[in-house]
Amino acid sequence: MPIAEAQLDTWSKQGAPGPSRETYAAVKKILEDTAAPYAGKNPEVFLQGSYGNDTNVARDSDVDAVALIPTTFAHDAATLSAEQYQAFENTYVGPASYSYSQYKNDVLTWLTSKYGNGVRSGRKAIYIPAGQNRRECDVLPAIQYRRYYHFRSAQDQKYASGICFYLQDGTQIVNFPKQHSDNCTTKHQSTNSWFKPSVRIYKNMRNYMIERNMLAEGVAPSYFIEGMLYNVPNDRFGTSFEDTFVHTYNYLNSADRSRFKCANEIHALLGTSSVTWRAENCVTFLEALKALWISDMK
Structure with missing residues (x-):
């Protein structure tokens, strides 16, 4: 549920x-x-x-x-x-x-x-x-x-x-941390202040799963969670937190994530370099989020 x-x-x-x-x-x-x-x-x-x-x-x-x-x-x-x-x-x-x-x-x-x-x-x-x-x-x-x-x-x-x-x-x-920070602030403003609370929800869901051995530590660093959500269109945020999670998750799950950029808009989000997120770890995180969403959280 x-x-x-x-x-x-x-x-x-x-x-x-x-x-x-x-x-x-x-x-x-x-x-x-x-x-x-x-x-x-x-x-x-x-x-x-x-x-x-x-x-x-x-x-x-x-x-x-x-x-x-x-x-x-x-x-x-x-x-x-x-x-x-x-x-x-x-x-x-x-x-x-x-x-x-x-x-x-x-x-x-x-x-x-x-x-x-x-x-x-x-x-x-x-x-x-x-x-x-x-x-x-x-x-x-x-x-x-x-x-x-x-x-x-x-x-x-x-x-x-x-x-x-x-x-x-x-x-x-x-x-490029300054570009990352500036772009996240712009994203926050463009989503009527839904972006940063949504990042915190995703991060807390990650932490909840780590504490219960549903997700390994290090699979989803905070920096990449911010970058992942940065790529979601602005109109997927808003109305309620439940709607925001459903709409952002569904977009992330179906999008061509190979085209995603980090929030600095310079590096690719997914890849094999020292500043990118492994694509398989992104998939693991999304699958864990889905499992948590449909669980009873007991």
Whole structure:
């Protein structure tokens, strides 16, 4: 039987933002301290993830912050025409004097000096443990990434500005969190404020299933749930949460999902790269959602 509207309404609610907001403010202040060893690189600190996009639910306990420096950047300029790439190389001669690895190490050293030896470098981000009046926090040191459309000179260039970081094995990860956040906000406005509550419903359904061994952890990351629903036409949202789930789910189940884009509108949603969702995991999630919808939830 369908899940009751009252339950869907409960699942649509945003998790309490207070402790996370306070954690972020405190960490941001430390990261932007003018005494930090990287302070001269003009660091910009901002939220990403569920708290940054207002799609957080009760189970979301940590805070994800990006510490971006624009003075060092990676790029895809080699994909431009030979003439434009030569103009790029003539403008930007030689490697950056301040590498990503040096920057990440400086951030790690600085945070350790402020929060103690519980701070550690993970596969992607630097982890700050929970403390007094502080939630867990992941800080992602990142450099700018430029996805070029053209380059004729330093005064005549066009690119999408994203973030770039490297895993411990050297794998480069590129993403566009600001575009993701801006587009999700536009989607929310275009659906008369139904989009973000609907994302929270899908996320809470995922969490409910994980807790009851109906779905494996990691099959449906929050980022990809947002991206999946971003592709649903605006007119499938609204009237009630029950109608919204039915109409969005039916669209997702029947659509050509190979054409879906991430909410940043740059990356494909489904694929095999490090920034895409495996198509089989999307199918597994949709099948689990259907099973939950027709169950009695006991």
